[in-house]
Amino acid sequence: MAAERLFERAVRLQLQGSGCEERRMYVRVSIELQSTSTPIHKRDLVVQLTDDTDPFFLYNLVISEEDFQSLKFQQGLLVDFSAFPQRFIDLLQQCIQEQNKDIPRFLLQLVSSASALDHKPVFLNVVETNPFKHLTHLSLQFLPGNDAEIKKFLANCLKCIKEEKLLLEQKLKKTEDDLTRQLNFTQQ
């Protein structure tokens, strides 16, 4: 399996639950295109929502080429599977540009049917607000990660952060050595 990371960024969004106040929070959106060629050629768009401050927050969406056909039909999309990821990323970028405005024109919403994010499916909506109405450009349903998926996700985070920590340790060692050497040289 080959995986190509297309997008990864913490994005500010509006959280909406039933019967609770709206609030803003940052969610890390990662978009990957996974492809396998054996036994058959198959491509999946994998989108993950995580929260840097909450290790147990994980929502997944996997869109296969077949799934995309029904999504395309349901939401009246005019692009094909290949062009979809970049259009989705463009919409996210528009939301990011306006994420600190009081009244953003493009807004990312995370909508839950429960009162809190309580291991229920959620919808990620890209909503444009014009003087006339709210226009939903895209609405994607995400499923909460189960224990096995969260475990796998955390193991991967741990692997990455261990590598980053090792690099930092090496850089610190090198910085100390370099500057001490320069200092000794200058003092002579």
Place this chain on the structure above:
Amino acid sequence: MAAERLFERAVRLQLQGSGCEERRMYVRVSIELQSTSTPIHKRDLVVQLTDDTDPFFLYNLVISEEDFQSLKFQQGLLVDFSAFPQRFIDLLQQCIQEQNKDIPRFLLQLVSSASALDHKPVFLNVVETNPFKHLTHLSLQFLPGNDAEIKKFLANCLKCIKEEKLLLEQKLKKTEDDLTRQLNFTQQ
């Protein structure tokens, strides 16, 4: 709940499965005394086996004061619950002292009934080998962690390593600033 960490160290042990070759590996043993006072006073000895190189390796043992009575009876122990943790740590220390010897007198064994560590219970044994026989000083049964337990363990690892990484970043920044300042001062 209050938790007191009594021991934490990567210890070399001998892995034994049924029908497979023995091999040596490092396992991190952590021993904690957890106590709650509400609603009733209760103490548990919590022992965890993990592998720094495998995020999914987790074996747990929880010994309550009641559990300890049957362990004491089964294994003919002469100490009470309060004294047990330190005796266990003493035995581990004896194994650590000899862990790099070809023929150690005290050896830690991890024994699985399966051919590999395949999510089956395992026994952690402290075995002394004298000229006459193998003497098992202690044999404790551990259960493999389920997805939810591994998830919780990994989230905790991630939290700790993030803190360590932040401290490293701060130290690197300070080291660069300090030494650059000294260098500028010396060059003047």
